[in-house]
Amino acid sequence: MFAEHLPILQIVVPLISAPICVLLRRQWSWGFALIVNWICFGMSAMLLQRVLEVGTIVYHLGSWEPPWGIEYRVDAVNAFVIFLVALIASVVLLYAPHSISAELPGHRANLFYTAYLLCLTGLMGMAITGDAFNLFVFLEISSLSSYALIALGRDRRALTASYNYLIMGTVGATFYVIGVGLLYMMTGTLNMVDLAVRLQPVLMTSTVLAAFAFLTVGISLKIALFPLHLWLPNAYTYAPSVVTAFLAATATKVAIYTFLRFFYGIFGAEFAFDVLHLDRFLVPLGLAGAVIASLVAVYQKNIKRMLAYSSVAQVGYMMVGVGLVSVTGLTATLVHLFNHAVMKGALFLAMGCIVLRVGACELEDMRGIAKRMPVTMAAFVAGGLSLIGVPLTVGFVSKWYLVQGAIERGWWPVAVIVLLASLIGLAYIWRVVEVAYFHEPVGKTALAIEAPLSMLIPTWMLIGATFYFGMSSTFTVGIARRGAEALMAGLLP
Amino acid sequence: MSVGLLNYWAVIFLMMTGFYIVMSSRNLIKKMVGLSLFQTSVFILYITLGKVSDGTAPILAAASTAYSNPLPHVLILTAIVVGVATTALGMALIIRIQESYGTIEEDDIQSLDREH
Numbered sequence: 001m002f003a004e005h006l007p008i009l010q011i012v013v014p015l016i017s018a019p020i021c022v023l024l025r026r027q028w029s030w031g032f033a034l035i036v037n038w039i040c041f042g043m044s045a046m047l048l049q050r051v052l053e054v055g056t057i058v059y060h061l062g063s064w065e066p067p068w069g070i071e072y073r074v075d076a077v078n079a080f081v082i083f084l085v086a087l088i089a090s091v092v093l094l095y096a097p098h099s100i101s102a103e104l105p106g107h108r109a110n111l112f113y114t115a116y117l118l119c120l121t122g123l124m125g126m127a128i129t130g131d132a133f134n135l136f137v138f139l140e141i142s143s144l145s146s147y148a149l150i151a152l153g154r155d156r157r158a159l160t161a162s163y164n165y166l167i168m169g170t171v172g173a174t175f176y177v178i179g180v181g182l183l184y185m186m187t188g189t190l191n192m193v194d195l196a197v198r199l200q201p202v203l204m205t206s207t208v209l210a211a212f213a214f215l216t217v218g219i220s221l222k223i224a225l226f227p228l229h230l231w232l233p234n235a236y237t238y239a240p241s242v243v244t245a246f247l248a249a250t251a252t253k254v255a256i257y258t259f260l261r262f263f264y265g266i267f268g269a270e271f272a273f274d275v276l277h278l279d280r281f282l283v284p285l286g287l288a289g290a291v292i293a294s295l296v297a298v299y300q301k302n303i304k305r306m307l308a309y310s311s312v313a314q315v316g317y318m319m320v321g322v323g324l325v326s327v328t329g330l331t332a333t334l335v336h337l338f339n340h341a342v343m344k345g346a347l348f349l350a351m352g353c354i355v356l357r358v359g360a361c362e363l364e365d366m367r368g369i370a371k372r373m374p375v376t377m378a379a380f381v382a383g384g385l386s387l388i389g390v391p392l393t394v395g396f397v398s399k400w401y402l403v404q405g406a407i408e409r410g411w412w413p414v415a416v417i418v419l420l421a422s423l424i425g426l427a428y429i430w431r432v433v434e435v436a437y438f439h440e441p442v443g444k445t446a447l448a449i450e451a452p453l454s455m456l457i458p459t460w461m462l463i464g465a466t467f468y469f470g471m472s473s474t475f476t477v478g479i480a481r482r483g484a485e486a487l488m489a490g491l492l493p
Numbered sequence: 494m495s496v497g498l499l500n501y502w503a504v505i506f507l508m509m510t511g512f513y514i515v516m517s518s519r520n521l522i523k524k525m526v527g528l529s530l531f532q533t534s535v536f537i538l539y540i541t542l543g544k545v546s547d548g549t550a551p552i553l554a555a556a557s558t559a560y561s562n563p564l565p566h567v568l569i570l571t572a573i574v575v576g577v578a579t580t581a582l583g584m585a586l587i588i589r590i591q592e593s594y595g596t597i598e599e600d601d602i603q604s605l606d607r608e609h
Contacts, residue, residue, distance in 0.1 A: 133568055140575045147582055156593040160602055163586045167515060170528055170579050177535050177572060178508075184565070185542045 007059040007072040010043050011125050018117040029110035030097050037090045044086040051079040067191035073130035077483035081127040081257045084338050088249040088345050089120045095458035096242045099352045103240045119145040123254045132180045132190045143169045150239040161234035168231040175218030182211035196266045196491040203271050222255035226289025229312045236308035241352030248311050249345035253337045265491040273325045282323035287417050289316030294424035303361045314340045321402055329405035330484035335476050336398035346462035347383040350376050353451035358444055368441030372448040377436050379459045384429035386466045389422045393470040500541040507534035521597040525583045532576045539565040
């Protein structure tokens with residue numbers, strides 16, 4: 001009974017908890033949100049386990065048969081994404097209370113947790129649904145709540161960052177709706193599997209081509225694929241630390257999942273890549289993003305902004321994997337989805353500790369910080385090593401598969417550029433290490449003390465994960481490979 | 494009939510107008526106006542593609558046999574709600590921006606940020 005309704009409970013539990021959270025007293029809201037979050041995480045783990053045992057799970061909302069009713073369809077790909085989102089959300093929430101009370105003005109913590117739960121609902125809903133329009137609704141739930149969360153930042157620039165994200169995000173989402181509308185026009189259906197079937201005879205019509213173009217640009221905006229990434233750096237820089245860690249680890253990942261679902265699932269790899277050659281557009285843009293965003297990151301004075309640009313670069317790697325159109329390439333993308341979420345989450349959480357104690361995250365404020373906050377900085381260095389792709393960390397695992405995928409296709413220059421871009425990563429991480437370890441602390445930094453355990457433990461949980469999954473990658477790579485095989489096979493029955 | 498195509502031309506015109514306003518305005522409120530226009534044009538697109546020739550409103554009646562497709566109407570009800578929420582949130586942000594910057598002109602905001 002319970003297990004049977006797992007897919008819908010996964011979404012409904014956080015959705016219903018959000019309004020309850022508004023009504024709670026401020027001091028209870030964190031505990032409540034935390035419990036809900038961990039329940040979600042437990043359910044996502046069960047869902048993933050069931051999918052790995054029995055294969056695709058299909059759930060009909062209200063028992064309405066698809067294509068009339070909305071269908072939730074969980075396979076290895078989205079079960080993995082849901083698991084990732086729930087995992088990150090739970091760990092970040094564990095970290096939240098100290099950071100939130102220090103960074104958020106006023107006494108509205110319960111509203112913060114409400115928006116957080118809504119954002120979680122939206123992201124998991126985007127991943128779980130098998131209905132193209134339902135996906136739009138969840139996309140907007142997650143986007144609207146993340147605009148609100150970003151605007152909570154202390155700096156007034158958080159407001160303009162959030163506003164710009166709202167404009168770009170809404171344009172992206174509207175492009176998506178136009179695309180879905182045009183597909184509906186040709187097929188009369190919104191169910192993804194049904195769409196895949198009914199699109200086959202009409203693929204080369206101008207309406208479907210227009211839909212293809214709108215969907216590509218719309219989803220790429222949400223992914224922050226270079227050069228559509230302009231909303232991202234400011235939003236990540238000025239949002240509260242907790243929000244940055246959560247969004248950086250999950251939001252763009254779910255958008256990438258959507259991209260995969262549309263272009264591998266609905267349109268089919270053959271049409272998207274062999275006929276329309278989407279890879280000729282994805283691989284160069286992905287590589288350009290990886291190189292240019294990494295170079296820009298080297299020159300940033302604000303460390304959160306530096307990490308934000310590094311996120312744009314990492315998205316570039318993932319899109320290169322998508323553009324390789326092979327099981328190895330997609331395995332690299334899916335495994336990097338997970339790996340990047342874990343390491344970037346850890347890095348932003350470490351920055352949150354520094355913001356708590358120093359009150360800023362400019363490079364010059366970090367002089368000698370390692371002498372005052374050794375545990376936090378050790379976490380930063382460990383996360384940084386993973387970002388560069390040092391062996392024994394998760395970053396190495398993803399790069400390994402990406403390079404292997406490129407070589408399989410005979411694209412040597414791609415492999416070389418990926419490795420060069422990783423070296424640029426070394427440059428920007430080294431700048432921080434140099435300032436933090438080889439200078440004497442002055443000013444505010446001299447007075448800083450180590451962050452509280454309630455923040456260090458979640459940070460180190462994620463760092464632990466970067467090493468654990470870096471050394472024994474069977475679990476993540478195994479699921480990613482199954483997901484990649486499912487994606488290559490497409491949605492057609 | 495060509496009346497159907499007229500709707501699509503109107504959609505394209507509204508869509509491009511809205512999009513142009515979003516891209517070109519430096520005033521935050523005007524941007525929101527453009528964004529709303531852009532979203533509204535999509536509503537008309539959906540409503541138009543739900544039209545069935547000679548179909549009436551989708552209410553069961555003895556006199557009619559052909560009905561317009563009600564599904565796009567329902568979808569657009571959802572999209573309208575989303576549009577209202579987006580506009581409300583955007584306006585709320587603009588109020589906060591006005592409170593903390595004292596202006597809603599993007600150029601002024603940028604020069605204030607640079608001084609900072």
